[in-house]
Amino acid sequence: MPEPDRLYQAPVLEGSEATCYTGSGPGASRSRGKVKHVRHIDLADELATELLGRRIAATLKRGDLVTLSGELGAGKTTLARAMIRTRAGVLIEVPSPTFTLVQTYPETDPEIWHADLYRLDRPGEVDELGLGEALDAAAVIVEWPERARRPLGGDRLDVTLVHTGAGSRRATLTAHGSWKGRLRHV
Ligand SMILES: Nc1ncnc2c1ncn2[C@@H]1O[C@H](COP(=O)(O)OP(=O)(O)OP(=O)(O)O)[C@@H](O)[C@H]1O
Numbered sequence: 777m778p779e780p781d782r783l784y785q786a787p788v789l790e791g792s793e794a795t796c797y798t799g800s801g802p803g804a805s806r807s808r809g810k811v812k813h814v815r816h817i818d819l820a821d822e823l824a825t826e827l828l829g830r831r832i833a834a835t836l837k838r839g840d841l842v843t844l845s846g847e848l849g850a851g852k853t854t855l856a857r858a859m860i861r862t863r864a865g866v867l868i869e870v871p872s873p874t875f876t877l878v879q880t881y882p883e884t885d886p887e888i889w890h891a892d893l894y895r896l897d898r899p900g901e902v903d904e905l906g907l908g909e910a911l912d913a914a915a916v917i918v919e920w921p922e923r924a925r926r927p928l929g930g931d932r933l934d935v936t937l938v939h940t941g942a943g944s945r946r947a948t949l950t951a952h953g954s955w956k957g958r959l960r961h962v
């Protein structure tokens with residue numbers, strides 16, 4: 777992986793640190809020169825992950841799709857929970873949708889659907905969840921998107937979390953469609 781350019785040192789809040797970088801990657805556009813569509817963000821602890829969730833949530837609107845990838849315990853639900861609570865404005869319960877597959881939050885603005893595809897029995901089952909239709913009226917967050925075996929939408933932000941230590945993670949954000957113009961605000 778090429779050494780990313782240091783772009784932005786996020787504010788330190790309550791002892792938590794997140795360091796953000798931009799870099800070229802498969803999603804980056806060379807023809808547009810300085811516009812980068814991939815960002816790497818080092819998350820020192822769980823609070824830093826929550827702060828990233830809040831920043832992504834701040835740009836969230838109806839029709840947005842955010843996918844969260846990473847191994848078990850990488851922090852996908854932690855990130856999604858922070859996003860949902862940000863748009864709810866209060867500390868609502870946000871259980872993992874591991875068994876229900878989808879949890880909906882009509883009380884958030886925009887409405888959010890939170891899905892976890894880990895326990896999909898077959899890839900075709902994802903169509904029955906109605907996530908595509910939900911995007912007409914809601915924002916959709918999907919954990920384990922690779923279980924669907926095909927892209928869930930073209931206009932999306934892909935977030936991958938990897939362990940870099942017991943309590944630290946590295947997030948890679950790849951923007952597609954309208955997210956390309958919004959990535960620098962995250
Ligand atoms: N920097 C961090 N970011 C997120 N979670 C962290 C971090 N450090 C430690 N943790 C812990 O790691 C766990 C992450 O659990 P979480 O349910 O968010 O993972 P997940 O990726 O959704 O897993 P699954 O694939 O099982 O759904 C939590 O117990 C959390 O407290």
Ligand SMILES: [Mg+2]
Pocket residue numbers: 852853854872892919
């Ligand atoms: Mg989870």
